[in-house]
Amino acid sequence: MSHTSGTSGSPAGAQRLALAVIAASALMAVLDGSIVTVAMPTIQADLGFSPAGLSWVMNGYLLAFGGLLLLAGRLGDLVGRKRMFLAGTAVFVAASALAGVADSPSALVVARILQGIGGAAASGVSLGILVTLYTEPKERARALGVFAFTGAAGASIGQVLGGVLTESLNWHWNFTINVPIGVLTLIGAWKAIPDDRGRGLRAGVDVLGALLVTSGLMLAIYTVVGTADHGWGSGRTLGLGALAALLLAGFFVRQATAADPLMPLRILRSRAVAGANLVQMLMISAMFAFQIVVALDMQKVLGYGATKTGLAMLPAALAIGTVALGVSARLIARFGARAVMIAGLVLLTAALALLLRLPVHAAYATDLLPTMLLIGGGGLAMPAAAGLGMTGVRPQDAGLASGLFNTTQQIGAATGAAVLSTLAAGRTRDLLAEGRGTADALAGGYRVAFTIGVALLAAALVVTVGLLRSDRNAPEAAESAVAPDPADRTEPAGSTDSTDSTDSTDSTDQDLVPTTS
Structure with missing residues (x-):
């Protein structure tokens, strides 16, 4: 790490602490989307949820979180991203405590909605804080690797943790565990994240x-x-x-x-921003085929328990972490984010393609472990997409771009979950009607989900190759810098980076930071 950040005179220790608290906040938000999945049967039995009501334990969080990300990002630009982050984290922690003591279906659903609101407020500005804090290309690439790891591996970690907590303690701990982590995150964020005043609500809401x-x-x-x-x-x-x-x-x-x-349309004129968001939406939609469908296959076809399923998914999280934290920054610095994203998408496509031949009586070491390791390609694709999604964004729009990137992620997750699960269930019903056994029918349905996942990743590759061209052949990108906007007050003192995203249509993957004026 360098000894100073984008904030003038900021020590490297404070910079690393800021990254740690942003990563912890992102991890909590991702975990809460997956940690509860393995506890759902226990929650239903304990609180007396109806089958339809139980879905709102997940959907209440998803609706609030996904629906408010864009608004939270823009409000962060106006009132200050640090304030928005602290407020959102505080709401999330309080809501987690309420969920942990919930004794009725309505109490748990309300707490989950409040968790979604707090999670959206914090997550909507987190990437904006990160890219204004880390302005040196290599340092930013490493920070994005950490941030991407929390998103890409968080769901797998959540399944492991959810299974362990539910079976060894009780389902309440799936939510209560956020309280001490959240309090430490608040303390760290208060100390380490630089103050920013924002443009003020007078700038217009x-x-x-x-x-x-x-x-x-x-x-x-x-x-x-x-x-x-x-x-x-x-x-x-x-x-x-x-x-x-x-x-x-x-x-x-x-x-x-x-x-x-609320969202100046100039932000979508950048090929990098528009393309990275589209690629991410396709990629996240496809990854539902791995994150959830593989877990269902292990439990319903192979007969794994909740804890065993979580542990079986652990190599994927380790592979993503090793790649994202260990090599992604160096590869992006050497070859450019576009090339690295292509490599990551190829590995992810190969991982899902292997699942097309997954037998009913699969052996973990030969049939599942290779996929778990190839999923490490997400540790390449996610940091590259995050960097491209923030390329050439003006400092006063950093919160908005962060909120947009997180919003497309949630739309991809919701769409992937609905499309793949619906098609898989339909194929399973057809196979059962033909007289196939339950295990055969379920496996056949899951293979449909894997096939759609491969197709979505192939589409993401096409977009990356066709829309996100390399800036090695675009020297004009270096001339896209403009003077800082006088109205912008969101940057920490001493930062002079600014690029008008209106001029970044030809921005490319090497230029992961605004050019210094």
Whole structure:
């Protein structure tokens, strides 16, 4: 690590502490999306959830978290990203404590929604804090590797931890464990994250735009997660989907005409930003085939228990961590983020392709372990995507770009979960109707999910190759720097980095930081 950060005079120790608390916050948010999955049967039996009501333990968190990320990111630019991070973490910790003592279905669902709100506030600005704190390319690449590891490996860690806590203690600890971690995160963030004043609410809060995008995203996610029960062609799905599309279309019209838009459309003119967000959405959708469907296969077809399933997934988390923390930064610095992302996507595609031949009586060492190791490609693809998603973004838009990147991640997760689970369930029903055994029918359904996952990753590769061109052949990118916006007050004192994203259409993967003016 260097001895100073993007903040003038900031010691390397404080910089590393800031990275640690941002990673801890991101890990808590990701863990809460997966740690509860293995505890769902126990929660249902203990609190008396109906089957439909039980889904809201997951959906309540997902709706609040995914729907508010973009708004949280922009508010962070206005009121200060540190303030937003601290407030969100405090809400998340309090909600986790409430979830840990919940004694009724309604109490748990309300606590989960509050967790989603707090998680969105903290996560929506975390990447923006990171890229303004780390301005030197190699240091930023290493920091993004740590951040990407928490997202890519967090779900696997959550399944291991959820199984252990549920079986050795009780399901309440799946939520209570966030409290001490969250308190330490708050203390560390207060000390280490640089203060930033933000532009101030007087700069303009697009209330109508906020209502349109928040309601549109929440309704879209609600519609997608509901397809597992209602199907894609039902009147409910089509009607709600059309309304969500109308709300989101209204949001984009509003952003094109508002004097102070919530999301200035200039941010989408960058090939790097638009392309990285699209690639991430496809990649995260595909990875549902690994993260959840493989776990289901191990439990329902191979007969693994919750703890054994979590431990069986552990090599994937270790592979991602080794690659993301050990080599991704050096590879990005040498070959560029685009080339590294292509390599990571190729490894992920190979990992899912191996699952297409997964037999009903699979042996872990020969049939599953190779996939677990190849999943380490996520440790290449995720840091590269995060770097590209923030390329050329103006400092005053860093929170917005962070919120956008996290939003596309959640949309990808919700869409992947709904599409793959629906198609897999449909294939399983067809095979059961043909007289196949339960294990055979389930395995056949899961193979459909793996096939769709491979197709999504192939599409992500096409987008990366076709849209995200290498900047080794784009010397004009070095001339895209502009003077800092006088209205911007979000940078810590001493930072002079600024790039107008309007001019970053040709920005490429080597330029992972705004060019110093």
